[in-house]
Amino acid sequence: MPKDYGIGASSKRREDVRFLTGSGRYTDDINVPGQAFVSFVRSEVAHGKLNSVETEEASAMPGVLRVFTGADFEGVGGLPCGWQITDRNGEPMKEPAHPILAQGKVRHVGDPIAAVVAESEAQARDAAEAVAVDVQELPAVLDMKSALEDEGLVHEDAGTNLCFDWGFVEDNKDAVDAALAGAHHVTTLELTNNRLVANAMEPRVAIGDYDAATDVSTLFTTSQNPHVIRLLMGAFVLSIPEHKLRVVAPDVGGGFGSKIYHYAEEAFCTFAARQLLCPVKWTATRSESFVTDAHGRDHVSKIELGLDEDGNFLAIRTATLANMGAYLSTFAPAVPTYLHGTLMAGNYKTPNIYVNVKAVFTNTVPVDAYRGAGRPEATFQLERVIDKAARELGIDPVELRRKNFIDKEQFPYATPVALQYDTGDYAATMDKLAEISDFEGFESRLEESKRNGKLRGLGVNCYIEACGIAPSNLVGQLGARAGLYESATVRVNATGSVTILTGTHSHGQGHETTFPQVLADMFGIGEDQINLVHGDTANTPMGMGTYGSRSIAVGGAALVRAAEKIIAKAKKIAAHLMEASADDIEFADGQFTVAGTDKSVAWGDVCLTAYVPHNYPLEELEPGLEETSFYDPANFTFPAGAYACEVEVEPETGKVDVVAFSAADDFGNVINPMIVDGQVHGGIAQGIGQALREHAVYDDGGQLVSGSYMEYAMPRADDIPDLAVDHSCQTPCTHNPLGVKGCGEAGAIGSPPTVVNAVVDALQRGGYDVDHIDMPLSPFRVWSAING
Amino acid sequence: MEFVELIVNGRTLSGEVEGRKLLSEFLREDLRCTGTHIGCDTSQCGACVVHVGGKAVKSCTMFAWEADGMEVVTIEGMADEDSLGDIQQAFQDNHALQCGFCTPGMVMSAAALLDENPDPSDAEIRDYLEGNLCRCTGYQNIVKAIRSVAEQRESAAAA
Numbered sequence: 021m022p023k024d025y026g027i028g029a030s031s032k033r034r035e036d037v038r039f040l041t042g043s044g045r046y047t048d049d050i051n052v053p054g055q056a057f058v059s060f061v062r063s064e065v066a067h068g069k070l071n072s073v074e075t076e077e078a079s080a081m082p083g084v085l086r087v088f089t090g091a092d093f094e095g096v097g098g099l100p101c102g103w104q105i106t107d108r109n110g111e112p113m114k115e116p117a118h119p120i121l122a123q124g125k126v127r128h129v130g131d132p133i134a135a136v137v138a139e140s141e142a143q144a145r146d147a148a149e150a151v152a153v154d155v156q157e158l159p160a161v162l163d164m165k166s167a168l169e170d171e172g173l174v175h176e177d178a179g180t181n182l183c184f185d186w187g188f189v190e191d192n193k194d195a196v197d198a199a200l201a202g203a204h205h206v207t208t209l210e211l212t213n214n215r216l217v218a219n220a221m222e223p224r225v226a227i228g229d230y231d232a233a234t235d236v237s238t239l240f241t242t243s244q245n246p247h248v249i250r251l252l253m254g255a256f257v258l259s260i261p262e263h264k265l266r267v268v269a270p271d272v273g274g275g276f277g278s279k280i281y282h283y284a285e286e287a288f289c290t291f292a293a294r295q296l297l298c299p300v301k302w303t304a305t306r307s308e309s310f311v312t313d314a315h316g317r318d319h320v321s322k323i324e325l326g327l328d329e330d331g332n333f334l335a336i337r338t339a340t341l342a343n344m345g346a347y348l349s350t351f352a353p354a355v356p357t358y359l360h361g362t363l364m365a366g367n368y369k370t371p372n373i374y375v376n377v378k379a380v381f382t383n384t385v386p387v388d389a390y391r392g393a394g395r396p397e398a399t400f401q402l403e404r405v406i407d408k409a410a411r412e413l414g415i416d417p418v419e420l421r422r423k424n425f426i427d428k429e430q431f432p433y434a435t436p437v438a439l440q441y442d443t444g445d446y447a448a449t450m451d452k453l454a455e456i457s458d459f460e461g462f463e464s465r466l467e468e469s470k471r472n473g474k475l476r477g478l479g480v481n482c483y484i485e486a487c488g489i490a491p492s493n494l495v496g497q498l499g500a501r502a503g504l505y506e507s508a509t510v511r512v513n514a515t516g517s518v519t520i521l522t523g524t525h526s527h528g529q530g531h532e533t534t535f536p537q538v539l540a541d542m543f544g545i546g547e548d549q550i551n552l553v554h555g556d557t558a559n560t561p562m563g564m565g566t567y568g569s570r571s572i573a574v575g576g577a578a579l580v581r582a583a584e585k586i587i588a589k590a591k592k593i594a595a596h597l598m599e600a601s602a603d604d605i606e607f608a609d610g611q612f613t614v615a616g617t618d619k620s621v622a623w624g625d626v627c628l629t630a631y632v633p634h635n636y637p638l639e640e641l642e643p644g645l646e647e648t649s650f651y652d653p654a655n656f657t658f659p660a661g662a663y664a665c666e667v668e669v670e671p672e673t674g675k676v677d678v679v680a681f682s683a684a685d686d687f688g689n690v691i692n693p694m695i696v697d698g699q700v701h702g703g704i705a706q707g708i709g710q711a712l713r714e715h716a717v718y719d720d721g722g723q724l725v726s727g728s729y730m731e732y733a734m735p736r737a738d739d740i741p742d743l744a745v746d747h748s749c750q751t752p753c754t755h756n757p758l759g760v761k762g763c764g765e766a767g768a769i770g771s772p773p774t775v776v777n778a779v780v781d782a783l784q785r786g787g788y789d790v791d792h793i794d795m796p797l798s799p800f801r802v803w804s805a806i807n808g
Numbered sequence: 809m810e811f812v813e814l815i816v817n818g819r820t821l822s823g824e825v826e827g828r829k830l831l832s833e834f835l836r837e838d839l840r841c842t843g844t845h846i847g848c849d850t851s852q853c854g855a856c857v858v859h860v861g862g863k864a865v866k867s868c869t870m871f872a873w874e875a876d877g878m879e880v881v882t883i884e885g886m887a888d889e890d891s892l893g894d895i896q897q898a899f900q901d902n903h904a905l906q907c908g909f910c911t912p913g914m915v916m917s918a919a920a921l922l923d924e925n926p927d928p929s930d931a932e933i934r935d936y937l938e939g940n941l942c943r944c945t946g947y948q949n950i951v952k953a954i955r956s957v958a959e960q961r962e963s964a965a966a967a
Contacts, residue, residue, distance in 0.1 A: 048846075049842035767946075
């Protein structure tokens with residue numbers, strides 16, 4: 021019988037009621053009295069010298085309050101980068117300035133040049149068209165290989181387009197080279213990981229407000245991490261101390277990474293509100309989102325896998341060019357390095373691994389983390405090369421993977437790329453996958469497809485991810501300029517209800533439902549007695565927000581720690597009420613009892629006593645019942661799984677249909693199975709989108725050709741099949757109190773190689789000599805591969 | 809400026825608008841019906857679907873003045889007096905929403921679909937939702953929710 025409340029129950033989401041009735045409060049739904057509107061004048065060219073910006077005509081137009089240009093931001097900080105990578109030569113990465121409005125040069129289509137603030141949005145847009153920009157266009161630096169020849173520079177003061185050249189682990193390099201030289205077989209694959217746009221359905225919005233009487237600035241913004249924005253914008257851009265700066269991220273309509281970063285528009289609206297003494301609002305159009313939201317992926321890689329005569333993996337060597345775009349976005353340098361190189365061991369006991377990454381500046385939108393962030397890029401290379409090796413060696417791809425899995429007895433397992441996997445059972449998820457995707461019935465489905473004139477293929481894939489980011493002292497050594505703990509305050513109210521205040525942020529994940537589920541179990545009270553407050557720096561403890569599948573693994577752990585403090589204090593109060601020793605108090609199902617007696621007091625009585633302390637040990641114990649915990653994890657968590665996909669390919673057109681998709685994931689313990697299913701569904705849909713449809717394409721002049729939903733092929737309802745997802749294989753995390761691992765990114769990590777493996781399988785079964793096609797596998801690309 | 813009067817969810821609401829103002833903008837900015845969302849500028853995403861004169865319409869494809877005198881139903885008009893409407897309830901029961909941003913358009917499209925076709929197949933549901941983008945759910949639970957409403961209505965009608 022499934023549980024109907026608490027941990028493990030598929031509790032219905034309480035946040036749904038407001039979203040389903042139009043009562044949500046997204047940032048654009050907020051209107052501050054007296055607000056003005058800003059419209060940005062953006063670069064229409066990819067690269068150019070900014071000769072002049074004429075604002076006189078625009079300034080005189082109806083309703084215009086002021087036109088800002090880069091000159092207004094002289095002496096104001098630029099957007100900071102939150103992670104510093106050290107180059108193989110021991111030098112820090114190149115870290116060019118990222119001004120709020122362009123100064124001297126424009127570096128990508130969409131780079132903001134001027135900002136027109138007016139009384140209405142229409143007036144601001146009209147006047148923005150009257151700003152005259154004189155740009156001397158320069159050749160756009162676009163292709164990463166050519167960019168490294170440094171013939172044109174994105175940033176002259178950097179002296180090169182190479183941001184950093186990173187080797188990992190440098191000490192492994194010679195052993196890897198030797199192992200590959202001596203290997204029985206080496207499989208090599210060159211591939212690209214296509215550039216994507218996150219495309220959360222809610223475009224970004226920022227509203228800056230300033231109260232001159234108190235000298236407090238407020239920013240309402242579409243953010244996954246309001247405390248991070250407060251820290252970055254306050255300390256590095258506008259020099260506003262935290263106690264004078266409030267950042268509010270109310271309901272946020274999806275993030276997928278793209279709303280982690282501190283963006284120029286947030287700083288601009290906050291700055292302009294202080295200058296103009298009126299609130300300033302900006303709402304992105306979708307066209308603006310395409311050229312300003314950080315893009316994802318965009319790696320070009322070569323991977324080599326060496327095997328012995330028995331099919332054992334001996335060594336892996338990779339070389340990747342990672343596109344940084346025109347500026348370093350907040351966490352950009354971490355993505356192709358510590359979120360990518362560290363994952364190259366995958367689920368396998370390969371003894372020797374070396375990863376080289378060159379990060380490159382180009383005249384494109386900055387690239388940063390998108391759902392999965394580095395881990396999809398690692399998984400894609402590894403799982404594609406394993407599949408290719410299996411086919412070259414005539415070994416079943418599933419068997420080759422099984423042969424090289426880290427055995428469950430080997431945990432904790434130290435990889436050659438610096439991670440220590442705490443727990444896992446990869447054979448179990450593969451067994452579960454074989455069951456739910458009916459490997460045995462494939463041959464008959466293949467025959468059915470053949471009768472219909474279709475090619476059919478089965479693709480299999482494994483993935484591991486490192487999430488629950490992360491131990492602060494470790495990430496500090498690796499270049500992070502922030503801690504990565506999480507916080508929770510548990511405020512027990514006088515009548516026994518509970519308010520949780522957290523530094524995490526929910527923008528679709530359902531925290532308002534799941535966090536109370538955890539406390540309902542711990543306190544033995546109804547979920548409806550508990551609510552969650554998040555998204556406002558004014559009333560939540562400092563926390564690092566939501567990304568990297570970290571909220572329940574890190575924020576949930578902080579919640580448990582705070583709740584444990586509550587229980588410890590409540591036991592002392594109960595002991596006083598029952599004239600017993602606190603050591604003898606047991607707490608279960610909302611009742612405090614003296615062990616071995618029938619004496620008990622209820623949760624509600626203890627809570628009331630804490631706030632009405634008439635009969636209370638005031639000399640030993642403070643009144644009240646509220647505790648905060650900051651939890652810094654001991655390690656990453658390591659969700660893992662096995663995915664399978666069946667495709668049908670129409671040989672005449674190259675059109676690919678995903679006809680079946682199965683996922684067997686190990687997320688450790690699960691708080692709400694319904695929500696976990698939904699997270700996996702969404703991740704897989706994005707992964708299928710990447711594999712078959714989505715691509716941010718620049719033309720030779722640096723124009724974003726796929727700059728709207730007319731050209732950027734978002735997956736639609738009839739592109740995604742019914743997905744069979746299972747998370748019954750559970751090896752609980754060993755180092756957090758809930759045993760949870762995180763589930764937000766798995767689907768997007770595991771699915772792209774699954775689809776590509778399936779298409780290659782279909783083509784090879786159809787007799788075509790094709791061993792790789794780069795994503796997205798559009799009909800044209802597949803047809804071209806079929807037709808040589 | 810034009811004077812525009814609409815019957816929105818049974819209430820008569822009006823305002824002065826510029827000729828270029830879209831119905832979606834008029835609903836959100838002037839009438840403060842912020843349940844209708846704007847997710848794109850090319851009429852692709854479907855977050856702004858409302859019913860105008862009984863038909864599902866992307867409200868960014870009409871000028872506000874074009875709807876003058878018409879009956880408009882938005883997501884705010886879909887709940888019963890003290891409970892969610894059946895489509896809304898099915899969306900909650902089947903976890904058919906995550907961030908909630910596409911949800912108003914999805915619900916309004918689902919309602920129009922079920923009016924046109926009370927017993928749609930999964931393929932017909934997926935085909936009908938071609939004009940509604942969701943980035944969170946992978947659509948599976950949305951399809952499931954709509955199917956469940958069709959089944960409930962059918963069994964209620966049979967009873």
